[in-house]
Amino acid sequence: MTAFLRPVQFKDNVELARIIRDVFEEFDAPKEGSVYSDDQTDHLFELFNDTPGSCYFVAEENGVLLGGCGVFPTEGLPNGYAELVKLYLSAATRGKGIGKILMEKCFEAATGLGYTHLYLESFPQFAKAVSMYEGMGCIRIDQPLGNSGHFACTIWLVKEL
Template identity: 50%
Template sequence: MSDSIQIRNIKPSDNAAIAAVIREALTEFGANKPGTVYFDPTTDHLYELFKTPGSIYYVAEQNGIILGGCGIFPTEALPEKTCELVKLYLDKNARGTGLGKKLLLKSMDWAKENGYNQVYLESMPELSKAVSIYEKVGFEKLNYALGNSGHCGCDIWMLKKL
């Protein structure tokens, strides 16, 4: 078996594993609260959600184990040619390896190649390490939310021009 990490499109069989990674990360950081993806029923059905036109979801896999994921979604009511960077979460053993940044950059490259010119995201103070990474790749904080993600538990909003 290879120890290399493969980044690929999500498959139906990945749903349970990536949902577990997301919920474990939110719990670990004390961000498992209402109004977040922790309680969003689509978290258990990401393969189906990301069949939506204008979306993609990547998972990182090593030796058959899902280490994390990240995606792009055409969230309702965003400005024209703006997508949302969504559900960037990593297993605790994969953090600090550069994998999150790889998933983030791959997702943003896909967005640009598919006609988007801005990427929006929502986060929360509990995920300060992620927010720091977003700032390092050029995201800027906003004073208000864009679009209608349905995640009222997020109070950090960021935007990056592609």
């Protein structure tokens, strides 16, 4: 696959929101208390463009948006921490290494932004993704950090950069 990464653009908002919500539908993951029902999901360009210390990258191939991943300074996280957020890929894209490429790009960006750790939240329904996170050096922790508002998440991980 010859996908390339670029920063999120306004034109990506609708397609990114569709990809994210499609994943929740596909895996029957909790919709309330998650990114599914978060108003910001429909305005990712604005969210990341207007928040200092954040970034969001999308993967694209031949003009088709495949998914994305970002870094966000979630309120309430310990000093030096940001959250790895909204890593979602279309069904046809998964299993081809794009998620790992997006994560590596976010690790580099987070380091460049001065963060020492990335925190992330997930669900048991996304077991393959959680396995990928662990394979990329993320360690499970026993409780949530920060105030993401995504109270339905039951898996929490931290990656030291």
